[in-house]
Amino acid sequence: xxxxxxxxxxxxxxxxxxxxxxxxxxxxxxxxxxxxxxxxxxxxxxxxxxxxxxxxxxxxxxxxxxxxxxxxxxxxxxxxxxxxxxxxxxxxxxxxxxxxxxxxxxxxxxxxxxxxxxxxxxxxxxxxxxxxxxxxxxxxxxxxxxxxxxxxxxxxxxxxxxxxxxxxxxxxxxxxxxxxxxxxxxxxxxxxxxxxxxxxxxxxxxxxxxxxxxxxxxxxxxxxxxxxxxxxxxxxxxxxxxxxxxxxxxxxxxxxxxxxxxxxxxxxxxxxxxxxxxxxxxxxxxxxxxxxxxxxxxx
Numbered sequence: 001x002x003x004x005x006x007x008x009x010x011x012x013x014x015x016x017x018x019x020x021x022x023x024x025x026x027x028x029x030x031x032x033x034x035x036x037x038x039x040x041x042x043x044x045x046x047x048x049x050x051x052x053x054x055x056x057x058x059x060x061x062x063x064x065x066x067x068x069x070x071x072x073x074x075x076x077x078x079x080x081x082x083x084x085x086x087x088x089x090x091x092x093x094x095x096x097x098x099x100x101x102x103x104x105x106x107x108x109x110x111x112x113x114x115x116x117x118x119x120x121x122x123x124x125x126x127x128x129x130x131x132x133x134x135x136x137x138x139x140x141x142x143x144x145x146x147x148x149x150x151x152x153x154x155x156x157x158x159x160x161x162x163x164x165x166x167x168x169x170x171x172x173x174x175x176x177x178x179x180x181x182x183x184x185x186x187x188x189x190x191x192x193x194x195x196x197x198x199x200x201x202x203x204x205x206x207x208x209x210x211x212x213x214x215x216x217x218x219x220x221x222x223x224x225x226x227x228x229x230x231x232x233x234x235x236x237x238x239x240x241x242x243x244x245x246x247x248x249x250x251x252x253x254x255x256x257x258x259x260x261x262x263x264x265x266x267x268x269x270x271x272x273x274x275x276x277x278x279x280x281x282x283x284x285x286x287x288x289x290x291x292x293x294x295x296x297x298x299x
Contacts (some may be wrong), residue, residue, distance in 0.1 A: 039068040042270075062080045192206040193236040203238050230278070239272060
């Protein structure tokens with residue numbers, strides 16, 4: 001039985017080549033997916049997705065894979081950059097295609113919402129019914145009457161929406177907007193959380209890392225680099241330290257919320273925390289406490 005499943009047919013050629021190279025790197029090192037996860041510090045579910053073409057590996061995972069397998073980092077990162085551009089382009093094309101499809105409904109798909117259209121007024125040559133006004137004066141009166149009705153309806157509707165449907169004469173009533181009126185966060189394709197929903201969750205498995213994340217602030221503790229990683233798309237931040245070893249700890253703090261991360265297993269060289277929700281990267285601080293006793297935080 002082959003070790004790897006066939007990659008999806010719709011996968012971009014650049015992404016396909018990158019995934020196949022990663023598979024060969026893992027095979028040459030004689031590692032299982034579980035061993036790769038333990039040694040790189042990225043979870044096994046994440047590596048299952050990376051190596052089966054369901055999710056593009058983030059740059060940090062690619063660098064970690066190169067380090068634990070002795071593969072030239074430049075080679076893997078170059079292939080990753082090409083794959084990342086292809087992956088982002090495919091997502092953009094998919095989004096534009098979905099928007100275009102949604103916009104192709106013909107105008108006649110909207111009938112009936114406000115009832116059937118009014119029947120046309122009789123034109124010249126028709127016979128007016130009993131009691132119908134005739135002549136220019138009658139038509140002018142009819143036009144003025146319709147304009148007055150429409151104007152009154154517009155004023156009433158405006159007052160209704162401005163007052164939230166309450167009596168505009170009621171004094172001292174100030175209403176807050178309904179929670180349902182708040183516009184929800186629009187998440188990019190593949191992202192599984194946003195804002196407070198991300199707190200305590202893994203940046204890799206939720207799709208918040210990779211090309212959607214960037215290092216906001218850094219500090220150095222001994223030979224270890226401490227980072228605040230921030231994803232604007234997810235509205236969340238997390239702490240990361242590299243290289244990391246057994247006994248090293250990293251924390252991220254935003255206000256009163258704190259999350260802690262440790263090295264995931266033997267051979268791992270990266271440790272990162274679960275996420276915390278933030279409005280901007282400035283709200284988060286990452287700290288490292290090393291097994292040697294050294295410690296320090298980002299600015």
